[in-house]
Amino acid sequence: MNISKIANLKFFYTKTEKIISFLSILTLFLFIAGIYWGLFVAPEDYLQGNSYRIMYIHVPAAWLSLQTYIFMAIAGFIALVWKIKIMEIASVQSASIGAFFTIIALVTGMIWGKPTWGTYWVWDARLTSELILLFLYIGVIVLYASFSDKRQAVKITSLLAIIGLVNIPIIHYSVEWWNTLHQGPTVTKFDKPSAHISMLLPLLYMFLVFNLYFITVIMKRIRLGIYMRERNSKWMKEYTND
Amino acid sequence: MLKIIVQKELSVYFRNLNNIFLPLIFFFLIISIFPLVLGPEKKLFDKIIPGIIWITTILTTILTSNNFFKDDFNNGIIEIYLTSDSSIELILFLKIISSWFFTCLPIIVFIPLVSVLFNISFDSALVILATLIIGTPVLISIGIFGSALTMGLSKNNILIPVIVVPFYIPVLIFSASAIEAVSIGLSYEMQIYILLALLLLTLPIMPYLLKYTLRLSINN
Amino acid sequence: MEISVNSASCYKNDNLIFRDINLTLKNSDIALISGSNGSGKTTLIKSICGIQALESGNVSINDVDIENKNSTYIENIIYVGHKNSLNNDLTVYENLEYLSALDLSINSNNKLKIEEAMNYFNIYKYKDYPVKNLSEGNKKKTSLARLVMTKKKIWVLDEPLSFLDDKSTDIFINLMIKNQKNKGITILSSHIDLSKNIENIKHLRM
Numbered sequence: 279m280n281i282s283k284i285a286n287l288k289f290f291y292t293k294t295e296k297i298i299s300f301l302s303i304l305t306l307f308l309f310i311a312g313i314y315w316g317l318f319v320a321p322e323d324y325l326q327g328n329s330y331r332i333m334y335i336h337v338p339a340a341w342l343s344l345q346t347y348i349f350m351a352i353a354g355f356i357a358l359v360w361k362i363k364i365m366e367i368a369s370v371q372s373a374s375i376g377a378f379f380t381i382i383a384l385v386t387g388m389i390w391g392k393p394t395w396g397t398y399w400v401w402d403a404r405l406t407s408e409l410i411l412l413f414l415y416i417g418v419i420v421l422y423a424s425f426s427d428k429r430q431a432v433k434i435t436s437l438l439a440i441i442g443l444v445n446i447p448i449i450h451y452s453v454e455w456w457n458t459l460h461q462g463p464t465v466t467k468f469d470k471p472s473a474h475i476s477m478l479l480p481l482l483y484m485f486l487v488f489n490l491y492f493i494t495v496i497m498k499r500i501r502l503g504i505y506m507r508e509r510n511s512k513w514m515k516e517y518t519n520d
Numbered sequence: 521m522l523k524i525i526v527q528k529e530l531s532v533y534f535r536n537l538n539n540i541f542l543p544l545i546f547f548f549l550i551i552s553i554f555p556l557v558l559g560p561e562k563k564l565f566d567k568i569i570p571g572i573i574w575i576t577t578i579l580t581t582i583l584t585s586n587n588f589f590k591d592d593f594n595n596g597i598i599e600i601y602l603t604s605d606s607s608i609e610l611i612l613f614l615k616i617i618s619s620w621f622f623t624c625l626p627i628i629v630f631i632p633l634v635s636v637l638f639n640i641s642f643d644s645a646l647v648i649l650a651t652l653i654i655g656t657p658v659l660i661s662i663g664i665f666g667s668a669l670t671m672g673l674s675k676n677n678i679l680i681p682v683i684v685v686p687f688y689i690p691v692l693i694f695s696a697s698a699i700e701a702v703s704i705g706l707s708y709e710m711q712i713y714i715l716l717a718l719l720l721l722t723l724p725i726m727p728y729l730l731k732y733t734l735r736l737s738i739n740n
Numbered sequence: 741m742e743i744s745v746n747s748a749s750c751y752k753n754d755n756l757i758f759r760d761i762n763l764t765l766k767n768s769d770i771a772l773i774s775g776s777n778g779s780g781k782t783t784l785i786k787s788i789c790g791i792q793a794l795e796s797g798n799v800s801i802n803d804v805d806i807e808n809k810n811s812t813y814i815e816n817i818i819y820v821g822h823k824n825s826l827n828n829d830l831t832v833y834e835n836l837e838y839l840s841a842l843d844l845s846i847n848s849n850n851k852l853k854i855e856e857a858m859n860y861f862n863i864y865k866y867k868d869y870p871v872k873n874l875s876e877g878n879k880k881k882t883s884l885a886r887l888v889m890t891k892k893k894i895w896v897l898d899e900p901l902s903f904l905d906d907k908s909t910d911i912f913i914n915l916m917i918k919n920q921k922n923k924g925i926t927i928l929s930s931h932i933d934l935s936k937n938i939e940n941i942k943h944l945r946m
Contacts, residue, residue, distance in 0.1 A: 421679065438669060525838070597825050
């Protein structure tokens with residue numbers, strides 16, 4: 279049983295190098311194409327003018343920030359229940375990627391906020407939820423960093439991620455509640471693109487590109503995680519010497 | 521068995537009376553700092569005092585649940601729990617309850633005094649009491665979960681708040697919203713029901729979750 | 741009853757602590773685990789009790805893995821750790837009362853049993869002392885007094901002899917021999933060679 283698990287890590291490490299290089303180049307090209315589509319081809323919004331175009335980064339980043347948390351928690355769950363090492367690595371490594379998406383979503387949200395609300399930051403439900411999500415990611419990252427025994431750390435952080443996932447809907451619902459109470463349903467046109475299909479298609483496309491980006495980066499980081507964990511093992515020394 | 525466990529849990533608290541009084545003193549200390557910083561203007565405090573009470577309660581519970589398992593971990597009792605054939609879930613449940621009893625209940629008992637100090641209306645005071653009674657066991661449980669996660673770490677003082685405070689948000693929002701609702705004459709039952717739901721969701725699961733967490737944490 | 745450790749290995753901080761440890765013990769066996777500091781004695785002891793997870797290999801009792809849900813290990817094993825597992829604010833008597841409540845093989849509220857245990861290790865006179873006022877040796881004896889009370893058959897003890905003087909060591913060895921006669925199994929770690937004191941002791945050097 280143990281041998282198959284080691285072999286699993288070894289298999290992933292040795293077989294994915296080329297796939298990752300291919301995916302990296304592919305993602306880069308598709309991303310540039312998507313940016314071109316969003317910035318130059320898609321029509322201007324009759325209300326927001328050109329400033330809405332930041333949506334092509336903001337919205338996919340916000341989606342991915344949540345999706346990555348779900349990925350992290352599910353990978354953590356599999357790692358804890360079935361003790362699959364590669365899932366431990368996947369769970370831990372996705373935390374910083376998720377935090378990155380969250381920061382992108384927050385920063386683009388603030389930039390978008392300036393022309394829309396006249397101020398960079400408004401305590402609306404979306405941005406506040408996103409900020410709390412960032413805190414949840416930070417919790418997982420600092421908890422992982424606090425342990426010197428990383429084998430121990432992955433188990434503990436996986437558990438935190440799972441509990442976090444259970445809480446996200448509750449937190450989200452409570453923030454929505456808080457927002458309607460304090461501001462009324464004013465500024466939510468942000469994410470309700472009643473817009474034309476020619477505006478939505480690039481958005482959907484960018485969402486897929488962001489997903490591809492996530493897959494590329496998580497595979498890269500899993501490889502790195504495997505290297506860190508197995509760097510003293512026989513097969514890794516043999517492989518890296520070749 | 522139950523009797524012995526409860527007895528011992530209580531004696532540990534009563535032999536260190538500091539355990540009971542210091543959180544309460546801390547609570548009053550922090551609460552009295554606000555008027556000194558913000559100025560004693562009555563209109564301002566009418567609006568923000570519920571928030572102040574809740575934030576101060578959070579600070580107090582964080583500080584008390586921070587090292588909840590530290591002693592038991594250092595002297596090896598956690599190891600005995602995990603190799604014991606009696607109901608550890610029950611013991612953990614009793615530990616949560618007694619921690620609440622000795623850190624939150626004193627604060628709740630003194631809320632009438634706080635109401636006098638800050639001139640809170642009777643209706644608002646009642647709702648503040650209700651939210652504290654329902655909400656604080658959830659806060660304590662979450663804090664204890666944080667301390668179980670980090671039990672094996674020697675330096676975890678500021679780590680636990682960073683991890684657990686985001687989980688406090690729902691309790692805070694619904695409590696604050698209930699108090700605000702009563703102060704402007706709206707119905708607050710919905711918020712109380714949601715708080716109750718959070719309590720009923722957290723408390724029965726927590727002993728099992730804690731036992732599992734302790735098992736993961738002990739490896740260190 | 742039979743307890744066996746099968747090709748167990750364990751890592752900490754990416755360092756191999758031990759690898760391929762095998763040990764099988766049957767009724768009346770006593771196993772002494774010895775080795776230098778950091779050789780993994782405590783880790784092995786803890787993994788036998790299910791406190792520490794193994795990287796590979798397993799521990800089984802009567803051929804049932806202790807991680808298996810059907811395992812009865814928790815009803816059979818009593819663990820006395822290197823740490824004393826005593827609450828410093830409680831008295832010796834209260835601590836023993838608490839610890840016996842955690843062990844279902846002892847009838848709780850059994851005052852006589854607790855007093856017998858204290859008498860066995862000559863700590864009856866400290867009955868009402870808070871544990872924090874005791875010497876290390878007396879703390880150790882208090883924590884070992886659980887063994888007098890329990891009816892569990894598999895004793896797993898981490899450094900039980902530390903802080904004990906010669907006389908208490910003899911008392912403790914007699915207790916182990918008593919468990920041996922009752923067909924119990926004892927696993928202990930120690931720096932002291934006990935083969936002079938106990939016949940048929942199995943020795944595991946790490």
